[in-house]
Amino acid sequence: MITDFTEEEIFRSSSKEELKRLAARGQLIWKGKKIVLDPFTGLEFFYRIVPAGEKYAVHAKMKMGSREEDLSSCEAVFAKGALQHSIFRFWKEDIDPQWLQSRVLDLLELKELIEKPDVPQLIWDCPVPRFKPDPLPILKLKDRTGAFASLWMDYGLQGKHPMKGTPEEIFWEKDLLETDFMKKIVGESHYYCPMDKVVKSLTFLLDVGWTIIDAQGKKVVRQGAADWAAVSQVDHVLVKGKVAYGQHAADVKNVIGAFNRRDRFVNLSESDVGLLDFPAEWTALAEEEIVAEGIAVKRHHVGLLEDITPLPPEYQAAAWEEVLLSDNFLGKLFDYQRKGVQWLSYLFRSRFGGLLADEMGLGKTIQVLAFLSTLKITQPVLIVMPVSLLFNWKKEFEKFVPSLQVYVHRGEDRLLDLEKLKEQKVILTSYAQLRIDRLLLESMDFEALILDEAQAIKNPDSLTAQIACRLRSPFRLALTGTPVENRYEDLWSLFRFLMPTLLGERKEAPVLERVRKKIRPFTLRRTKIDVNLQLPEKQEQMVWIGWDEDQRSFYDQYLKEKRNALVQKVQAQGISSQKMEILELILRIRQICCHPQLVSGEYAGESAKFERVCNDLEEAISTGHKILLYSQFTSVLGFFRKWMEEKNYSYAYLDGQTQDREKAVELFRSDPNIQVFLMSLKAGGVGLNLQVADYVFLYDPWWNEAAERQAIDRAHRVGQKNKVIARKYLMAESIEEKILKLQGVKQSLSENLLEFEGEIQPISLEDLYTLLETI
Structure with missing residues (x-):
């Protein structure tokens, strides 16, 4: 109130000039105090907006030159101006009294405020809110499979409604269609996802912040980590655990049970369900029995748990x-x-x-x-x-x-x-x-x-x-x-x-x-x-082979016939005169041990040694090894060439007729597809460097240990990174076994007899019978 007039009367009817005159006459008074008028400093009015929790504080402010003050510092504020410290100053423009107060508003109230046409100047101390909010997507599933869905939009305080096709809504639809969902109208559903893609698509949408509601109106929660434990029981292994779903945790037996029922979701609460994202290793548990305490896994199925949870101690290697x-x-x-x-x-x-x-x-x-x-x-x-x-x-x-x-x-x-x-x-x-x-x-x-x-x-x-x-x-x-x-x-x-x-x-x-x-x-x-690291550099193994019945019968019959004739000649003429016959007979029965067809082309039965070595070759080839196979007989090597060609195995070959030895050696060394080198003893000679091989098969032993070592050492040389295993194949209860037994006590005899080198040493009839005895 100023002098005899009310506030309303002064500010609605009086002009600035009249107020100036009143002030000049000393007639402007406020609460008993004379008011001084400052006609030169104009006031600017504005709002400064700052966050206040989930709302906004709208502070009424005035500015004098460069100085800013809150309107609350004034003694009185009027449409024409403001009174501060008994000094009255005019607004640069008249202010509607409705603006002259600070307030705290929610988003909608703030929206209503700033949309008024005469709202004062606004200065924001926070990001300007979007008063037309971007919608947030809601995918509403229409059935228990999660394959059929409709798209809704959440506009916050403005509510939720089906998609209408605004640019903002189409943006979200594009996101949906970048998953395996596609447009397909089926009843109330507008989108369809193939069954085997549902989990992947829903998981992706949850990861990027979508809200998904299942067919029962419950919110879908993404699956988190699982916590497992396995405990040994008398006749099974009991598996317990929890699977995290946001703030919820589902018992693993409920998760497995839902999977067994072919459910897409596991119930978590009255308002939430969990999306079943079933790792491949969990599917094995679906075969096991669900019991009150958890999942009873059969004892012999414990291997299924290795990628899920540590096994009970008694099932671990440490046990x-x-x-x-x-x-x-x-x-x-x-x-x-x-x-x-x-x-x-x-x-x-x-x-x-x-x-x-x-x-x-x-x-x-x-x-x-x-x-x-x-x-x-x-x-x-x-x-x-x-x-x-x-x-x-x-x-x-x-x-x-x-x-x-x-x-x-x-x-x-x-x-x-x-x-x-x-x-x-x-x-x-x-x-x-x-x-x-x-x-x-x-x-x-x-x-x-x-x-x-x-x-x-x-x-x-x-x-x-x-x-x-x-x-x-x-x-x-x-x-x-x-x-x-x-x-x-x-x-x-x-x-x-x-x-x-x-x-x-x-x-x-x-x-x-x-x-x-x-x-x-x-x-x-x-x-x-x-x-x-545990193997010796070179390991020699003796492989004893039992006879095939046909081969044994052939061996016994041949030896019996030839031995009887030879014994008669020795008894009549002496052993010295029968040197070549002795060597010939020993050679032939050794060949029968290798393969009876070396002696008789009419033989139609099996060769136990050949079958065994073929089996070992196949095993070594299947595991990526390189093998040297030695035989004194090129006919034996011919059998192996035929077998390998029938099996479509590549190989290198070297015998006395091979023209380019180095080419054969280099082929075996450098070609990873050539895993077998067939080699005759004599042609192998000295100086070959074949350290790429890690198996040596000695098909028919030649009893000269130095020669055997030389053959093995062609693989076991300086530069060999793999350990070498040498296998000597011997027919049981045969001349091969007999000569092996004599090797230690009559080394010179065995070398002379079987290597055809030097002069044969005189042997007794006892020695002859020992070597040529039918076993």
């Missing part, structure tokens, strides 16, 4: 207890072989089957022998193998576990009395004999059942495979050096024998990765590379 080898075991083991024995003992204690698949030459047999030496055998151990391996196994038992009773079940004099057969500790037999005596062997219970060269049962429809599966034993072991992990049919047949329920029914479509996980705890395979 392979150190095995105290029996004093009856006379061999020495490398560290990796000790680990193999520990693994076998672990399987035996746990009543699991196992596949020992170490690469050729790493000693699968000696590991089995060391393991068997630790057992208290109360029932027979049955070991089945190709007939050619029977003698080798018997020799290995005699060498490493001589105290263990070993019986070879073969031939006409074999035991057919069940009770007598049950008295045996270890029974060795062949796959052929297994088929013949299947009823007898199927009626027995065995302490352990072992198949060597177990690829013999890789065809599950074969009679051999079916009989093997019917044999009874709580512990089954298969031995093979051939990698089979990528051939499901072979694996399935092997594990039907080892652990019949592990891989399910044969008709089930295999998921190879799941199969590998299932078999991993029960498969042990080491390669030369894996154990390279």
Whole structure:
């Protein structure tokens, strides 16, 4: 109030000039105080806007020159001006009294304020809000699969509504269509996603901030990390855990249960569901039983857990207890072989089957022998193998576990009395004999059942495979050096024998990765590379081969006829006169050991040695090794050339007729596809450098140890990075074995006889009978 007039009357009716006159006469008074008028300093009015939590503070401000002050510092504020410290100053322009106060507004109130046409100047101390808010997308799913959906928009305080097609909304639709959703009107749904793409598409949308509502009106939450634990129980492994979904956590049994029901979501609360994003490794758990405490995983399925959660301690490699080898075991083991024995003992204690698949030459047999030496055998151990391996196994038992009773079940004099057969500790037999005596062997219970060269049962429809599966034993072991992990049919047949329920029914479509996980705890395979540091630089192995019946019969008949005639001549004329006949006969029966067709083109049977070496070649080739194969006989090399060409294997070749020796050598050295070098002893000569090879096969021994070492050392030279394994192949109970026994005591004799060098030394009839005796 000024003088006798009210505020309204003065500011609505009085002009600035009139106020100036009143001030000049001293008639402007406020609350008893005279007001001084400053007509020269004009005031500017404006709003300064600052954030106030989720709202905005609108501060009324005035500015005098460069000085800014809050309107609250004034004693009075009027439409014409403001009174501060008893000085009245005019606004540069009259102000509507509705603006002359500070306030706190929400977004909508602020929007209404600034949209008024006469709003004062605004100065923002924060980002200017979008008063026409960009919509946020909401994907509303129309069914339980999540494949059908409609697009809605969230305008915040302005509400939610179906998409109308504004530019802002089309922007979000483009995002949706960049996933696997596509436009497709089906009922109330406007978008469709192929079933197998739903999880990927919904997960992406959740990751970039979309809101997704399921068909029940619940908010969809993205799946987070899982926390697992596995606890060993009496007959299973109990798996527990939680899966994170935002602020929620779902029990793993509920997650697996939802997956089994083919649900897309797992219920979390009255308002939220979790999107099931099921990793491939979890799918294996869908086969297991859901119990109150969690998921009961079969003991022999523990391999499925390796990529999910640490196994219980007793299922880990660290649980392979150190095995105290029996004093009856006379061999020495490398560290990796000790680990193999520990693994076998672990399987035996746990009543699991196992596949020992170490690469050729790493000693699968000696590991089995060391393991068997630790057992208290109360029932027979049955070991089945190709007939050619029977003698080798018997020799290995005699060498490493001589105290263990070993019986070879073969031939006409074999035991057919069940009770007598049950008295045996270890029974060795062949796959052929297994088929013949299947009823007898199927009626027995065995302490352990072992198949060597177990690829013999890789065809599950074969009679051999079916009989093997019917044999009874709580512990089954298969031995093979051939990698089979990528051939499901072979694996399935092997594990039907080892652990019949592990891989399910044969008709089930295999998921190879799941199969590998299932078999991993029960498969042990080491390669030369894996154990390279443990192997000696050069390892020589003797491979004893049993006879094929036709080949044995041919050998015996030929030797009998020729020996009798030779003995008569020696008795009549003396040994010195029969030098060439002796050498000729020894040569021929050695050739029969290699292959009877070297002596008789009419022979139509098999050669046990040739078949065994072909098998070893195939195994070494399949695992990427390079092999030198030596024979004294070019005809033997010819058999191998034919076999390799039939198998489509590339090879290098060198004999006395080869014109370009260096070309053959360089071909083997430099071409990775040429893994076999067929070489005759004489043509190999001296000075060849073949250190790319890491296997040496000596097909027919020539008894001169220096010559053998020279052949092996062509691979084992300076610069050789891999360890060399040399394998000498010998026919059991043959002249090869007899000469090997004489080698130590009559070295000069054996060299003269078999190398055709120097003068033959006089030998007695006893020596002759020893070498040429029918065995």
